[in-house]
Amino acid sequence: MKIFDLKDNQVIISPEVLSIKVFKDIWDGDKTKEKINAYNSFKYIYHICDFNSPYNNYSFEKRKKAVIEEVIGNNGFEENEIIKQACQVYSSLSVTPIERLFNEAKEKIHQMADYLNNNEIDENTLPTVLKIIDSTSKIVGQYKTLEQAVKNEKETSSSRIKGDKKVDANFNE
Numbered sequence: 001m002k003i004f005d006l007k008d009n010q011v012i013i014s015p016e017v018l019s020i021k022v023f024k025d026i027w028d029g030d031k032t033k034e035k036i037n038a039y040n041s042f043k044y045i046y047h048i049c050d051f052n053s054p055y056n057n058y059s060f061e062k063r064k065k066a067v068i069e070e071v072i073g074n075n076g077f078e079e080n081e082i083i084k085q086a087c088q089v090y091s092s093l094s095v096t097p098i099e100r101l102f103n104e105a106k107e108k109i110h111q112m113a114d115y116l117n118n119n120e121i122d123e124n125t126l127p128t129v130l131k132i133i134d135s136t137s138k139i140v141g142q143y144k145t146l147e148q149a150v151k152n153e154k155e156t157s158s159s160r161i162k163g164d165k166k167v168d169a170n171f172n173e
């Protein structure tokens with residue numbers, strides 16, 4: 001199921017999403033007519049959790065910071081408990097086992113790159129550095145294969161929101 005989609009830099013919500021409690025709670029928690037806070041929360045969830053987000057190549061921590069700064073804007077937005085729950089629900093509904101494996105592998109690659117970047121070479125770190133460098137071509141090949149498998153899986157199972165429907169305050173009335 002496609003939960004959110006991105007079109008013209010706006011998050012489009014699949015109408016059935018608001019039948020899921022945590023997303024409905026975010027929607028109903030924003031009492032404003034424009035639902036800016038709800039849409040910002042949905043943008044955050046999309047960019048943090050979705051494979052197709054342009055921020056998907058960032059490490060998880062860098063992604064969180066970049067999405068808040070570059071997508072939401074520095075307007076005091078913070079990831080609260082309900083947004084964390086929504087991210088978990090989003091992931092459980094949309095992340096396949098292959099994608100989960102890919103995401104874990106990607107985080108480990110970020111950790112290896114951070115290790116290489118943050119450690120001086122000395123007699124203690126040299127064996128680890130050499131081992132990482134030696135395994136890089138194998139890791140890159142496996143990473144690309146896994147990434148392509150996720151892309152293929154997403155292409156075959158994606159269903160876009162028909163007609164770019166817009167969810168409004170009268171959705172459940």
